[in-house]
Structures are given as C-alpha cells and as structure tokens.
Amino acid sequence: MKVNSTNDNSRAGLTLPQLRYQRAMALVKLEMSKEQLASTVFRAKQRASSEGLRGLFMSNIAIKRMKIADYAFLGFKLSQLVFKLWKRRGK
Secondary structure, three states: OOOOOOOOOOOOOOOHHHHHHHHHHHHHHHHHHHHHHHHHHHHHHHHHHHHOHHHHHOOHHHHHHOOHHHHHHHHHHHHHHHHHHHHHHHO
C-alpha cells in the first residue's frame, strides 16, 4: 500500500502560487465591478439632477450595463431616500 507523501507533486489540486493568482484575479474583478457600479450611479445621479427622474430612467446605456445586484442596490438606496422624506414629512 502506497501512502501519499507531502512531497508528491502528482496530486490533484492547485499549488500555492496558483491559489494566490486566483485570489488576486477575483479581487481585481470585484474592484472592477465596484468601480463600474460607482460610475453608473454617479452618471445616473448627474443625469437625474439635470433632467429629473425622466433622465434617470431613460438612460439606455445605464440600463444595459446594470446587473440584478445593481438594481437591488439602487432600489435599496431609493427606498432609504423615500423613507427619509416620508419621515420628515410626518414630523
């Protein structure tokens, strides 16, 4: 019966440098997604401030680039804003 040693390179799996590379790539993709979301939100805010809500919802470029998580994030922020306005009005 052969016992696998720790020096045996024929085992399946990734090496430490490969794991580090995979982790670095995942972090880069995450940062790129964050930047894209921040850019999309910034452009949407600029457009909404200059053209009102119509400008925010009519932007085809922003709609094409947004993902489900982006819509969820914007919905959450919009609901926070509406709740704050509703809370001020009630006082």
